[in-house]
Amino acid sequence: MIEDYFNLALKNLKKRGVRSWLTLLGILIGVAAVVSLVSLGGGLKAAVDSQFNIGSTEVLTVQAGGMNNYGPPGSGASNPLTKEDAGEIGKLSTVEVSIPRNIRNVKLEFNKKVSFTYAGSIPDNQREMDYVYDFVGLETISGKLLESGDRGVIVIGSNLADMDKNGLDKNIKVGDNVAISGKTFRVQGITKKMGSIIMDSTVLMTENDMEDLLDYGNEVDLIVVKAVSKDLINQTAEDINKLMRDRRDVKKGQEDFDVSTPQAMLESVNQIISGIQIFIIIIASISIAVGAIGITNTMTTSVLERRKEIGIMKAIGARNEHIFYLFFIEAGLLGMIGGIIGVLLGTAVGYAGTSALNTFLGVATHPEISFWLILLTMTGSFLIGAVSGLIPALNAAKENPVEGIRG
Amino acid sequence: MKEVIRLKEVWKIYSRGEENQVIALKDFNLSVKEGDFIAIMGPSGSGKSTGMNLIGSLDVPTKGNIYLGKHNISSLSESDLAEVRGRKIGFIFQQFNLIPNLTARENIMLPMIFQDTELWEREEKADELLKLVELGDRAEHYPNQLSGGQQQRVAIARSLSNNPDVILADEPTGNLDTYTGEVVMKFLNNLNEQGKTIILVTHDPDLAMKHTRKIYWIKDGEIEKITEKVRGKWKNIRKKK
Numbered sequence: 001m002i003e004d005y006f007n008l009a010l011k012n013l014k015k016r017g018v019r020s021w022l023t024l025l026g027i028l029i030g031v032a033a034v035v036s037l038v039s040l041g042g043g044l045k046a047a048v049d050s051q052f053n054i055g056s057t058e059v060l061t062v063q064a065g066g067m068n069n070y071g072p073p074g075s076g077a078s079n080p081l082t083k084e085d086a087g088e089i090g091k092l093s094t095v096e097v098s099i100p101r102n103i104r105n106v107k108l109e110f111n112k113k114v115s116f117t118y119a120g121s122i123p124d125n126q127r128e129m130d131y132v133y134d135f136v137g138l139e140t141i142s143g144k145l146l147e148s149g150d151r152g153v154i155v156i157g158s159n160l161a162d163m164d165k166n167g168l169d170k171n172i173k174v175g176d177n178v179a180i181s182g183k184t185f186r187v188q189g190i191t192k193k194m195g196s197i198i199m200d201s202t203v204l205m206t207e208n209d210m211e212d213l214l215d216y217g218n219e220v221d222l223i224v225v226k227a228v229s230k231d232l233i234n235q236t237a238e239d240i241n242k243l244m245r246d247r248r249d250v251k252k253g254q255e256d257f258d259v260s261t262p263q264a265m266l267e268s269v270n271q272i273i274s275g276i277q278i279f280i281i282i283i284a285s286i287s288i289a290v291g292a293i294g295i296t297n298t299m300t301t302s303v304l305e306r307r308k309e310i311g312i313m314k315a316i317g318a319r320n321e322h323i324f325y326l327f328f329i330e331a332g333l334l335g336m337i338g339g340i341i342g343v344l345l346g347t348a349v350g351y352a353g354t355s356a357l358n359t360f361l362g363v364a365t366h367p368e369i370s371f372w373l374i375l376l377t378m379t380g381s382f383l384i385g386a387v388s389g390l391i392p393a394l395n396a397a398k399e400n401p402v403e404g405i406r407g
Numbered sequence: 408m409k410e411v412i413r414l415k416e417v418w419k420i421y422s423r424g425e426e427n428q429v430i431a432l433k434d435f436n437l438s439v440k441e442g443d444f445i446a447i448m449g450p451s452g453s454g455k456s457t458g459m460n461l462i463g464s465l466d467v468p469t470k471g472n473i474y475l476g477k478h479n480i481s482s483l484s485e486s487d488l489a490e491v492r493g494r495k496i497g498f499i500f501q502q503f504n505l506i507p508n509l510t511a512r513e514n515i516m517l518p519m520i521f522q523d524t525e526l527w528e529r530e531e532k533a534d535e536l537l538k539l540v541e542l543g544d545r546a547e548h549y550p551n552q553l554s555g556g557q558q559q560r561v562a563i564a565r566s567l568s569n570n571p572d573v574i575l576a577d578e579p580t581g582n583l584d585t586y587t588g589e590v591v592m593k594f595l596n597n598l599n600e601q602g603k604t605i606i607l608v609t610h611d612p613d614l615a616m617k618h619t620r621k622i623y624w625i626k627d628g629e630i631e632k633i634t635e636k637v638r639g640k641w642k643n644i645r646k647k648k
Contacts (some may be wrong), residue, residue, distance in 0.1 A: 004520045011508045312504045315465060316565065317493015317521040320486045401465050401489075405504065 002325065009330035013337070020334070023298045026291025027338030027384065028345065031377050033284040035346025036353065037277060038373055043354040043365035044276070047195070048269045058230035059135050060237055062089065062223040062244065064257050079248065079256055081220040088243060089225055094236040096228045099128045100220040102210055106203060108160070109179035111170040117160060119180065119203040121210040122146050131226060136199070143174035143189030150206055153188040154180065159200040161190045180205070183213055195361035237261050291338060292388040299331050299392035303399075310396055311404020320397040327393035328386055335385015339378050408440035410474075411572045411604050412462060417471035417481075419457050431457040433628045435471070439573065439606060444599040446607040446615035449625035456577075458625065459608045463575045464492040476572065493521050497566030501578035503558040505550040511561045512537065512546040518568045529568075536564035540594060556587035563594055567603075574598065577608045592618050616641065 013020075064081045083100050090098035106119040123129055126148035132138070133145060146155055159165040161172045172178060176187050180203060194200055205213075227236035237259050244257050303310070310323055350367035358364060419432040432454045439445060439462075447462075449455040460466040461473060464480050467488070473481045475495055480488060498504075505514045515533040524532075537543050540560035550558055559579060566574050576595060580588030596618060599605050609615050615622050616636075624631040633645045 001520070001523060001526075004526075008509075008520075011513075015508045308504075309506060312500075312506065313517070313521075314489055315463070315492065315498050315504075316518040317489055317569065319489045319493075319521065322521055402460050405465075405500070 002329075005322070005325040005329050006333075008326055009333055012326075012330055013333055020298045020302075023294030024291065024334065024338035024341070026287045026289075026294050027335055027381055028291070028342045030284040030286075030288035030291060031339045031342025031381055032345040032349065033280050033287065035343050035369075035373065035377060036349035037280045037284075037346075039347060039350025039367040039369050040353045040357075041273075041277075042368045043357045045269070045273055046365045047357050047361055048272055058227045058233055058262075060225040060227065060233065060240065060259055060261050062225060062240060062257060062259050063221070081223055081257070082218045083220055084218070085244065085247060086220055086223045088247065089223060089240055092236070092239045092243065094228055094232050094239050096226045097128065097131055098226075099123050099131060099224045100207075101132070101222045101224055102207075102214075102216060102219070103202075103221050104210070104214055104216070106181045106214075107179075108168075108203065110166075110168050110172060110176070113168045113170075115160075115167050117201050117203060118198060119205060119210060119214075121207045122204050124148060124207045132224065135224060135226070137194070138204075139192045140189040141192045143187065145189055145191075146204060146206055150188070151209055152185055153205075154178070154185045154209075155189040155191060155204040156187055157191050157200040157202045158193040159197075160203065161187075165201075181213055185209075233261055233263070288384060291335075292384050295331055295334055295385050295388035296392060298334070299327060299389040300395070302330075303327060303392045303396040306396075307399055307404045309404075310399045311401045311406075314399070314401035315405060323399070324393050324397035327396045328389055331389020331393065332382040332386035335388065336378055336382040338385070339381025342381070343374055343377050408442060410438055410440050411443075411476060412439040412606075413437070413474040414458075414461065414468075415472045415474070417461060417468045417473060419454075419461060419466070420469045431628055432461070432468075435461075435628075435630065437462070437623060437630075439604060441572075441604055442599070442602055443621065444596075444605045444607070444619045445621040445623065446609060446619040447623045447625060448609060448612060448615050450610055453625045454628035455608055455610075455625045457628075459575060459577055459606075462573075462606060463496050463498060464488045489521075493518060494569055495572045497569070497571040497574045499559070499562050499566050499574065499576040499579045501581040503550070503555070503562050503582070505558055505561055505565070507550050510547050510549055511542060511553065511564075514550070514561055515565045515568050518565060522569055524569075532568055533564075536567055537561075539567075540564045554587075555583050556590055559583065559587075559591050560594060563591070563598075567598070572604060574603055574605045575608070576605060578610070579607070580611075580614065581609075588614075 062081065064079060081100070086098050086100035089095055100123070102121040104119050105116060108115045108117050122132055129146065129148060138145060140155065141158065143155070146153065156172060163169055163171045166172065172187055174187055174190060177184050178187060185205065225236065225240065227233045240259050241255070244259070245252060245255065248256065250256055313323060347367070347369055350369060354365055354367045414435055414437040417432060417435040418430070420428055420430050422428045435458060447455050447458055457466070461468055464473070464475065467483070468481050471481065472479050475491060478491070480491055483491065506517065509517065512533045515536050516529040519529045519532065534543070534546070537546050540563055542557060542560055542564070545553060545557060550561070553561065574595070579591055579595070583591060592614070595605055595607075607615060607619055620636045622634045624634070632643050634641045635644050
């Protein structure tokens with residue numbers, strides 16, 4: 001009756017000293033790392049996604065000079081994209097719409113303070129405007145979005161409106177006037193928090209206003225392309241690549257521009273996350289290995305300390321396998337207790353981390369704690385403990401009763 | 408009377424290398440019948456502990472045969488021996504040897520766990536035995552909360568839990584003062600009066616002569632003499648060959 005041996009093992013565990021419990025730290029940290037990693041996984045992905053602003057799956061972006069330059073995307077490229085490029089891309093059969101956008105650094109003045117931030121252009125015609133709003137998922141929390149024909153008005157991100165985050169010591173409200181690079185604009189709307197630090201700190205104005213203000217002429221920083229179908233997205237990317245190589249007269253493999261598909265972006269996001277996960281898993285594995293050795297060590301000591309007890313139990317009828325069960329289960333329970341505390345700790349980290357991410361990014365992710373995850377970790381840590389206790393338990397079982405009783 | 412234990416021409420030789428052999432027991436013969444109360448008497452180093460280990464099936468002989476009832480146990484494996492002694496022998500030790508992490512009641516139940524006895528039966532039997540040794544009110548006490556005499560009484564109860572054929576008591580009063588020792592011996596006497604076979608292992612001739620009816624005197628690994636109480640008087644029934 002195996003439950004009797006569980007009971008006996010539990011009673012033995014209760015009497016253990018601090019030393020035994022310290023050996024659990026390894027298992028505890030390892031399990032906590034795994035559990036918090038899994039529970040944070042969703043939040044982590046949402047966080048990285050939101051920073052990369054991955055929205056629609058049929059939207060591609062075209063930039064000059066690759067993605068690795070500093071500053072707003074596309075700006076500062078030696079051979080910038082042009083409005084004509086956007087127009088030609090729009091004519092491709094696999095493209096539904098092609099929208100040129102500019103994103104620039106601007107100086108924002110309000111309440112006699114200055115802040116530097118990004119300004120993004122919104123196309124002037126209503127159809128393209130709606131596309132952009134849709135791609136980015138823009139909504140206002142107060143006021144309204146820009147409309148076709150609007151001039152001298154802007155929409156600002158939620159961080160810019162918030163005095164705790166805008167560095168201007170005063171909240172900006174709808175109807176307030178602010179100076180952008182020396183020219184006065186009226187705030188017409190404030191966007192909902194999106195979780196992207198860039199998007200939440202951006203000033204949006206119409207294409208016409210922005211060109212008047214910054215005078216970049218024909219230059220385009222970013223072309224946003226919607227494919228006709230998301231199944232054809234790779235074909236669309238291929239078509240754009242070919243067109244742009246011809247227009248810019250570069251050979252394949254030497255592109256001075258970059259067409260990025262949502263898949264490619266997702267891939268790079270996943271790569272970042274995988275990197276983090278691998279790192280954590282390595283740390284977790286090392287901790288668990290250290291913990292396992294700790295359990296072997298503490299069980300070996302325990303067998304030596306309890307030789308007399310083993311002898312007595314054998315004298316009163318314990319067979320070798322009974323002694324083996326006792327120590328094997330005890331080692332397993334040691335591991336499992338480490339696992340339980342690890343799960344609790346990992347869950348706590350998961351909840352705390354998710355809630356921190358949610359507050360920071362304004363997203364609503366939930367920690368992914370499942371019954372199966374908990375069951376698996378418990379069983380896993382029991383098994384790790386038991387396996388670590390295997391050799392000590394076998395030694396205990398082989399103990400000679402006569403020598404044991406003599407002490 | 409039915410024979411419970413028989414040792415026939417038993418030798419126990421401990422060897423540490425070919426040159427260094429210690430003969431602990433030499434041509435040892437012993438027969439214990441149901442209801443007997445015998446003593447194995449001898450000074451330390453006489454071989455009485457070795458004898459006890461063999462009788463208690465804690466150890467196997469180098470030569471010779473040991474019968475528990477009708478079964479020859481001299482060639483059983485360690486694990487099978489454990490099962491035999493668990494069912495047939497009840498041990499009482501000088502050091503009490505209770506498991507410190509278990510309460511009095513749990514200690515008494517422990518030997519029954521190894522025999523796969525059902526929980527309800529274990530509990531019932533443990534309570535019955537606690538009453539028998541007059542410790543019904545100490546059931547939930549741990550060994551370190553009990554006096555030496557009380558611990559030894561728990562040990563007596565534990566030795567009875569699987570209803571063994573023989574109680575093997577190794578210096579049961581050795582760690583107790585005279586009065587407490589007497590109380591413990593009284594319990595053993597009562598058990599014997601109820602029909603339990605008891606083997607007392609001791610170095611104390613007064614204790615052996617006061618409580619038992621037959622004494623095996625051991626010296627240097629051999630039986631020196633066997634005395635028996637006949638109508639209140641001790642008679643030598645076998646001299647050394």
